[in-house]
Amino acid sequence: MNRRTVLKASAWSVPVVAVATMAPAAAATNGFDLRLLGFAGETLAKFNDDKTRYVEQSYTTGTALATVGTAAAPAGTVVTVSFDNRLIGAVTLHVEDVEVNAATTSPSGTTTTQTFVLTQAVPVAVDELSGLRVRFGPQFVDDWDALPFYEDIAPYTVSVSPASGADPDTSNNGWSAAAVYGDAFDGAVSATWGETVIDVEGNPTVARHPETATLVSRGPGAIPAGARLYFGLPEDGVTAFSVSSVTVDGDAVTDLFGALQPELYGGYHVETTREVAAGSTVVLTLSTTFAASATTYPGTPSVSLTTGPGETDTTNNNVSPA
Missing domain, CATH: 2.60.40 (Immunoglobulin-like)
Structure with a gap:
């Protein structure tokens, strides 16, 4: 590397x-x-x-x-x-x-x-x-x-x-x-996607958004504190976005991530406050609210991960709907 x-x-x-x-x-x-x-x-x-x-x-x-x-x-x-x-x-x-x-x-x-x-x-x-x-x-x-x-x-x-x-x-x-x-460590990201129909210039348009985001810590070491998950969303039309719940290996937690932070050009991110142990699976349930109409067509949403220099494989750090 x-x-x-x-x-x-x-x-x-x-x-x-x-x-x-x-x-x-x-x-x-x-x-x-x-x-x-x-x-x-x-x-x-x-x-x-x-x-x-x-x-x-x-x-x-x-x-x-x-x-x-x-x-x-x-x-x-x-x-x-x-x-x-x-x-x-x-x-x-x-x-x-x-x-x-x-x-x-x-x-x-x-x-x-x-x-x-x-x-x-x-x-x-x-x-x-x-x-x-x-x-x-x-x-x-x-x-x-x-x-x-x-x-x-x-x-x-x-x-x-x-x-x-x-x-x-x-x-x-x-x-x-x-x-x-x-x-060394490796984090792999996956997501499920929801659909909401909004009006764009009089045209019913499907806006896709992440419903869940999953982070798997693949080892051999833990994903360090300070890793960020980014949620790419349309700049226009989203009125609210939140993380409804977080689980680690099926158990609900409230202290793994800091507060949700907005991105300058649409979307949000959260940052881990502690390590994610090797072998652990983290699932975030997400909520997105759209306005009834927007002035621009929604782009492709995404979920991505950024970590530090010890990550062995970054090809599995970003996902979008097919």
């Missing part, structure tokens, strides 16, 4: 894990506070060979480097990057579109650490995304699909430190992402 998710800067505005750089206890505090913010990057995911496990790993590819307060940082700021050398051979660094050569490259086991020394001063931040534009370029040793599946991928980490002295606040000096592992 190769699922690449490009993440917008806003989605990365808070580091996954704050990285505090170490400084000697006796070091004098500088008059500036280095800050990395506005992270952008991507998340890559893959399965093991028998598709029973998956891993996803995030990599930051860009950020803004500035100082907080009123004082800029002089030249000499050190950027440090560490990564799993079984996956990545090296990381390139560009600052304001100018490549910076690595000052040191230090492998240790499966982790390699590179340092880069900046020749320009680091400006004072004007807003959350201002500062020097810093781009990281992870150079993978092979295509992501061709890389082996490892259960112990080393974290991908970037951080900054002053040329000398101590940074007064190291909590905003970096970002780190550990690999996320889980059991």
